[in-house]
Amino acid sequence: MIVGSEITSIRSARVKAARQLARRSARQRTRLFLAEGPQAVREALARPGRVVTELFVTASGGSRYEEILQDGAAEDVPVHAVSGEVMAELAQTVTPQGLLAVCRFVDVPLDQLLFDGTPRLVVLLANVRDPGNAGTVLRTADAAGADAVVFSDASVDPYNGKCVRASAGSLFHLPVVVGSPLGGAARALRESGMQVLAADGGASRELDELEDAGGLRRPTAWLFGNEAWGLPPDLLELADEAIAVPIYGRAESLNLSAAAAVCLYASARAQGARRPARPDGSAAAG
Amino acid sequence: MIVGSEITSIRSARVKAARQLARRSARQRTRLFLAEGPQAVREALARPGRVVTELFVTASGGSRYEEILQDGAAEDVPVHAVSGEVMAELAQTVTPQGLLAVCRFVDVPLDQLLFDGTPRLVVLLANVRDPGNAGTVLRTADAAGADAVVFSDASVDPYNGKCVRASAGSLFHLPVVVGSPLGGAARALRESGMQVLAADGGASRELDELEDAGGLRRPTAWLFGNEAWGLPPDLLELADEAIAVPIYGRAESLNLSAAAAVCLYASARAQGARRPARPDGSAAAG
Numbered sequence: 001m002i003v004g005s006e007i008t009s010i011r012s013a014r015v016k017a018a019r020q021l022a023r024r025s026a027r028q029r030t031r032l033f034l035a036e037g038p039q040a041v042r043e044a045l046a047r048p049g050r051v052v053t054e055l056f057v058t059a060s061g062g063s064r065y066e067e068i069l070q071d072g073a074a075e076d077v078p079v080h081a082v083s084g085e086v087m088a089e090l091a092q093t094v095t096p097q098g099l100l101a102v103c104r105f106v107d108v109p110l111d112q113l114l115f116d117g118t119p120r121l122v123v124l125l126a127n128v129r130d131p132g133n134a135g136t137v138l139r140t141a142d143a144a145g146a147d148a149v150v151f152s153d154a155s156v157d158p159y160n161g162k163c164v165r166a167s168a169g170s171l172f173h174l175p176v177v178v179g180s181p182l183g184g185a186a187r188a189l190r191e192s193g194m195q196v197l198a199a200d201g202g203a204s205r206e207l208d209e210l211e212d213a214g215g216l217r218r219p220t221a222w223l224f225g226n227e228a229w230g231l232p233p234d235l236l237e238l239a240d241e242a243i244a245v246p247i248y249g250r251a252e253s254l255n256l257s258a259a260a261a262v263c264l265y266a267s268a269r270a271q272g273a274r275r276p277a278r279p280d281g282s283a284a285a286g
Numbered sequence: 287m288i289v290g291s292e293i294t295s296i297r298s299a300r301v302k303a304a305r306q307l308a309r310r311s312a313r314q315r316t317r318l319f320l321a322e323g324p325q326a327v328r329e330a331l332a333r334p335g336r337v338v339t340e341l342f343v344t345a346s347g348g349s350r351y352e353e354i355l356q357d358g359a360a361e362d363v364p365v366h367a368v369s370g371e372v373m374a375e376l377a378q379t380v381t382p383q384g385l386l387a388v389c390r391f392v393d394v395p396l397d398q399l400l401f402d403g404t405p406r407l408v409v410l411l412a413n414v415r416d417p418g419n420a421g422t423v424l425r426t427a428d429a430a431g432a433d434a435v436v437f438s439d440a441s442v443d444p445y446n447g448k449c450v451r452a453s454a455g456s457l458f459h460l461p462v463v464v465g466s467p468l469g470g471a472a473r474a475l476r477e478s479g480m481q482v483l484a485a486d487g488g489a490s491r492e493l494d495e496l497e498d499a500g501g502l503r504r505p506t507a508w509l510f511g512n513e514a515w516g517l518p519p520d521l522l523e524l525a526d527e528a529i530a531v532p533i534y535g536r537a538e539s540l541n542l543s544a545a546a547a548v549c550l551y552a553s554a555r556a557q558g559a560r561r562p563a564r565p566d567g568s569a570a571a572g
Contacts (some may be wrong), residue, residue, distance in 0.1 A: 019305035039538070070436025140544045145534025173536040206553050245551070248559040250459040252325070258426045261540070265531070265548045269494050273534040 006059075010089040014080060018056065018090055018102055024157050031105045033159035034090070035171075037097040038065050043169035043207040044103050045071040051172065052101045055079045058087050061098025068099065092161040093155065105159065106171065109180040110150065110188055119147035120219045121267050126182050126235050127226040128155045134242035135166025136257040137224065144264035145273045148172065150189075150221075152182040155241040186223065186238040194219040198239035199263050201232050201253050205268055206246045216270035222263050227256050290311050292345075292367040296375040300366060304342065304376055304388055310443050317391045320376070321457075323383040324351050327444065331357040337458065338387045341365045344373045347384025354385065378447040391445065392457065393464040396436065396474055404479040405433035406503035407504045407553050412468050412521050413512040414441045414542065421452025422543040423510065428456035430550035431559045435460065436475075436507075438468040442485035464506050472524040473561035480505040485549050486517055492532045493552055502556035508549050513542050 007015060020026040021034045032053065035044050044051050045068065051141050055072050056078055063067065068239075072079060087096045105232055113119065124140045131184045134156045141149050151158050176184070186196050197210075197216050210216055225231035230253075236242055245254055245262045254262070293301060306312035307320045318339065321330050330337050331354065341358050343365060348355065373382045399405065407426045414420045420442045427435050437444050444464060445451075450457055463471070472482050474566060481504050483496075497500055509525050511517035518538075522528055531540055531548045540548070 055570075083405075136541055136544065139537050140536040140540060143533045143537040143540045143544070145529075168538065170535075170537050189492060206561075246561045247429045247431075248554055248561060249428040249456075250562075251425050251429040251456050252454065254429045254547070255422055255454075255543070257427070257541070257544055258422065261544035261547040262551045266535055273532075275492075275532050275534060276536075 131163035137165040203242035418451035421449040489528035
């Protein structure tokens with residue numbers, strides 16, 4: 001439901017409070033973050049547990065995204081009408097889409113992830129610094145049917161606006177663990193029965209070879225390193241084995257999200273993943 | 287060899303001429319483009335056919351990249367010493383790396399690509415608009431051992447600075463065809479003996495199914511569509527078959543470079559690709 005009249009001043013206290021969430025310190029203090037655009041807002045509203053605390057919408061956004069606003073109304077989420085100028089102040093994109101949500105943090109503790117038994121496919125991000133890369137890997141992990149993504153304490157904040165946008169809604173789809181010390185996370189995953197494989201272009205064992213030997217059928221946590229410098233020896237030691245996506249041509253390396261896509265889909269294939277059934281009985285489109 | 291004294295003015299004619307290459311119209315008129323940073327410059331110099339016409343280097347770049355400058359000297363490439371301010375004017379990155387090359391266009395006609403027989407693995411980019419995405423797919427194609435990448439006439443300019451940077455040197459590694467009308471390119475590739483597969487998340491046939499049926503062993507051209515709206519029906523018709531990288535989780539789709547990585551590595555695997563041998567006898571690191 002629309003609360004009050006249209007906010008037209010960027011000095012409005014409500015706008016200022018939301019605008020602050022572009023900063024990590026404000027996000028960590030309030031445990032709130034911003035999700036921008038219809039896709040992210042729709043997925044946030046669809047997530048159980050009342051994730052969205054308030055919505056901001058422009059006049060044109062209001063007519064374009066009527067259905068999403070109805071979802072919000074069904075959950076009693078307060079909606080603030082704002083001018084285009086206010087939306088431009090709130091949004092972190094060059095061409096704001098007219099709809100923005102303030103959301104509660106959605107991450108879960110690692111223990112909770114393991115409480116219900118052994119996950120089959122988990123992503124462990126070590127020292128990933130670029131929020132766009134992290135968000136893309138999150139989206140790819142979701143697509144490949146992964147059970148969770150763990151952001152180590154040295155990795156980028158998943159609630160960073162760029163990461164939220166690059167995840168294309170996937171931040172709201174699968175459990176995300178934030179700020180875990182990498183050593184403890186790797187140990188906990190291994191104790192729960194998973195093998196930990198480090199993706200490392202320099203490794204002598206190749207992905208195809210491991211797949212052919214049946215080594216990808218086991219529950220697997222894939223450890224991915226920094227975009228530029230990969231995994232240093234002390235992090236490689238956390239893994240049971242280092243595995244290379246082979247370079248067949250002359251490229252020096254693959255970028256992080258491409259390497260993650262190849263590894264995660266190899267695991268999904270080996271584990272016999274299936275497309276989820278849709279309400280109409282057809283398979284989901286990708 | 288260093289030519290003349292350090293250029294300190296951004297109004298220098300030489301600097302202005304190079305700076306113009308940030309614009310597509312100037313690139314097309316001169317058939318020259320800019321390659322920035324040590325990796326791109328090294329790969330440009332390593333490419334046969336005197337691709338680099340001049341180099342710009344700062345004082346700190348000169349001491350950091352001595353070896354690269356020696357490669358340039360071996361090819362008689364004129365080197366211009368420039369101030370940090372001039373480099374900042376020329377470079378299109380926030381933190382320029384102190385070394386920049388003006389390069390001749392490196393694309394080849396489609397006919398030349400097919401002259402020597404049937405390629406085994408080719409990427410066809412239809413309507414790909416984001417230069418970063420195009421460059422990343424180029425890098426992934428190189429890594430997967432593809433024989434060529436074809437940019438259709440509706441796709442981004444591969445000589446765009448962002449595309450050059452995202453390709454991480456791969457623009458200089460494998461044949462690139464530019465500005466081909468898509469229909470003609472698809473027909474020519476098919477006539478040369480390749481199957482044309484369209485990557486389409488909505489397709490009913492899945493990648494794994496095709497792979498299991500042996501359908502990826504044939505020489506294959508992969509057709510990838512626009513980042514946001516994929517392949518419309520008229521482009522899908524250019525392909526022998528549409529193939530989906532299945533979505534096992536709840537993501538709506540994969541991003542372009544992740545989908546390309548999964549498809550290209552599936553083809554490489556099915557075609558029995560091998561890591562190239564290195565001079566020291568070991569396999570190449572990825």
